[in-house]
C-alpha cells in the first residue's frame with residue numbers, strides 16, 4: 001500500500017460559538033477555529049483536501065471582521081506556493097463539504113479532479129435559509145468545477161490507492177472524512193463532525209449538525225477509521241503536529 005507524507009498549511013481562523021462546537025457548549029463563548037488545509041505530494045500526484053475560505057465569501061456571509069488571515073503567509077495559494085505546490089499541479093481535490101471555510105478556493109485548481117459527495121451536492125442545490133456556513137458562492141463554485149467533478153456515492157470510495165473517503169453526513173448532508181495511509185499508520189481527517197479533540201477523545205458530539213444521529217454514528221466508527229484521528233478546527237492540532245507535518 002502506498003504510504004503518503006501528509007502535510008498541511010495554515011490559512012487563518014474562523015469564529016465558532018461554543019454551542020456549535022459542542023452539544024451543550026456555551027453560546028456566549030466564541031472561539032477562533034484554525035483552518036488548516038491538508039495536502040500530499042508524490043512523484044505523480046498532488047492531493048489537496050479542502051481549500052479554506054475566500055475573503056469575498058466571508059464578506060457575503062458578514063463574517064469578514066470575525067475571520068483572521070495573516071497575509072501573505074496564510075493566503076491559501078501563497079502558502080501552497082511556499083511548499084512547492086502551484087495551483088495547476090494539483091491532480092486530486094477532495095471536498096469534505098461545501099461550507100464557506102472549505103470551498104473558498106475550490107475553483108482555483110484547473111487540472112484537479114474534484115471529489116464531493118452526491119448528498120452534499122443535492123443539499124446545496126436547494127439550501128434552506130437556516131443553513132449555517134453556506135452561501136450562494138458554494139453553489140457557484142461547485143458549478144464552475146462541474147466538468148472536473150467526480151461524484152461520490154455511498155459509504156466509501158478510493159480516491160487513490162491508500163487514500164479513501166468515508167461518508168459521515170451529520171455536520172452537513174454530504175460530509176466526508178478522508179483516510180490517508182502514511183508511514184505512521186492510517187490518518188483519519190475527521191472533518192467537521194469532530195471540530196475539536198474533545199469530540200474524538202471525550203466523546204462530546206458537535207453542536208452544528210444537520211443530523212445528530214449521523215454525527216453520533218460517525219463517532220462510533222472513529223476507532224476503526226484511523227490510527228491517528230485529526231479534528232477539523234482545533235488549535236491543539238498545531239501543538240501535536242508542529243511544522244506543517246502530520247505523518
Ligand SMILES: [Zn+2]
Nearest residue numbers: 097099133192
Ligand atoms: Zn463545516
